[in-house]
Amino acid sequence: MLNKKTVEDICVKGKRVLVRCDFNVPLADGAITDDKRIRESLKTISYLKNQGAKVILCSHLGRPKGEFNPKYSLAPVAVRLGELLGCTVTMAADVVGEDAQAKAAALKDGELLLLENVRYHAQEEKNDPDFAKALASLAEIYVNDAFGTSHRAHASTAGVADYLPAVCGYLIQKEIDIMGKALSDPKRPFVAILGGAKVSDKIGVITNLLEKVDTLVIGGGMAYTFLRAMGYPIGTSICEEDKVDLAKQLMATAKEKGVKFLIPQDNRIGDRYAPDCNFQTINSDNIPDGWMGLDIGPKTEALFADAIRGAGTVVWNGPMGVSEWENFASGTIAVAKAVAESGAVSIIGGGDSAAAVEKLGFADKMTHISTGGGASLEFLEGIELPGIAALNDKN
Ligand code: ADP
Ligand code: MG
Numbered sequence: 001m002l003n004k005k006t007v008e009d010i011c012v013k014g015k016r017v018l019v020r021c022d023f024n025v026p027l028a029d030g031a032i033t034d035d036k037r038i039r040e041s042l043k044t045i046s047y048l049k050n051q052g053a054k055v056i057l058c059s060h061l062g063r064p065k066g067e068f069n070p071k072y073s074l075a076p077v078a079v080r081l082g083e084l085l086g087c088t089v090t091m092a093a094d095v096v097g098e099d100a101q102a103k104a105a106a107l108k109d110g111e112l113l114l115l116e117n118v119r120y121h122a123q124e125e126k127n128d129p130d131f132a133k134a135l136a137s138l139a140e141i142y143v144n145d146a147f148g149t150s151h152r153a154h155a156s157t158a159g160v161a162d163y164l165p166a167v168c169g170y171l172i173q174k175e176i177d178i179m180g181k182a183l184s185d186p187k188r189p190f191v192a193i194l195g196g197a198k199v200s201d202k203i204g205v206i207t208n209l210l211e212k213v214d215t216l217v218i219g220g221g222m223a224y225t226f227l228r229a230m231g232y233p234i235g236t237s238i239c240e241e242d243k244v245d246l247a248k249q250l251m252a253t254a255k256e257k258g259v260k261f262l263i264p265q266d267n268r269i270g271d272r273y274a275p276d277c278n279f280q281t282i283n284s285d286n287i288p289d290g291w292m293g294l295d296i297g298p299k300t301e302a303l304f305a306d307a308i309r310g311a312g313t314v315v316w317n318g319p320m321g322v323s324e325w326e327n328f329a330s331g332t333i334a335v336a337k338a339v340a341e342s343g344a345v346s347i348i349g350g351g352d353s354a355a356a357v358e359k360l361g362f363a364d365k366m367t368h369i370s371t372g373g374g375a376s377l378e379f380l381e382g383i384e385l386p387g388i389a390a391l392n393d394k395n
Pocket of ligand 1: 196
């Protein structure tokens, strides 16, 4: 369990509270196309508002590279947040400048202010102490609820905690409690499903989960490095040659530990990397030259679904194929369906996996879809997240 103080462990009434949120929402022509991240922040913000705090919100948005740039303004977020909460959210014209200072000082109990994009300042990502101090000087209490950025030691996610009492919000608490329990005390059998593009992105996760799971399922682009390690021809499938030995080692470790290790038995292969390529289904020992594996095949779907069916806990990271393309989404759909029907505690980490599960309509069937792609990966690797480490411990 999370051993950090939360918003409920301190008195916030009448206090100026700086809240780091993850408002890094997708925008098209200045309009928010998905407000999930804003909605995920509402619980903490409403709580603080109802308790009579003077709430000062901050976040990054996109990559403005340390310069003021209206393209990355958080102004649309202030509007959307105001709509969702049914109240005014005042927008500051800067981050720690005169306007932010004046508006922060003028806040009354229960009022909300949103600062401009913290990444308008290059010192943010450098975790510069002077910038962290300037942010801290706007408030009396710091709350981190930006789970999606908590794997970064930036001024607004970590540095600022050096200067203020620092606690976490409900979103971070939920993320860590659910994923932490899965890692430390999982309901068994514990099945991890890993996919996505690259073995190298997921080595840390595979290594850490091998210590904990009963079954490890590998699909997606990274499966082809494992098939190569088994000595199979893989055509033009993506493969990390320098990770083939590692793949062999990981399979040997699984065997030693008695972890069931499942890789694709058959594949949907295409004659080029394109959504409208010619495709066919073929066994894993038989991929022809010039063809590439773009999804798991039907036998593998059944094999994986079978392993998932009896699970107590499922952690899933990475799609089973190029699920953005209709012809190669079948494996990801089959796994999503099996997870949804399993009755297991189901946790989806990883940006593309979360997006696939949402797009395919399985989101409400999962126990938890992490809001932090990179952050959830690092958490599953067993790495301490700096934005959480910086917070005050519970006494
Ligand atoms: P996540 O964001 O969930 O951690 P990744 O970023 O690791 O997942 O992987 C997602 C990407 O992997 C997608 O863009 C998908 O197209 C790609 N991918 C999955 N399977 C394959 C494959 N067989 N060949 C090439 N790319 C693949
Ligand atoms: Mg990704």
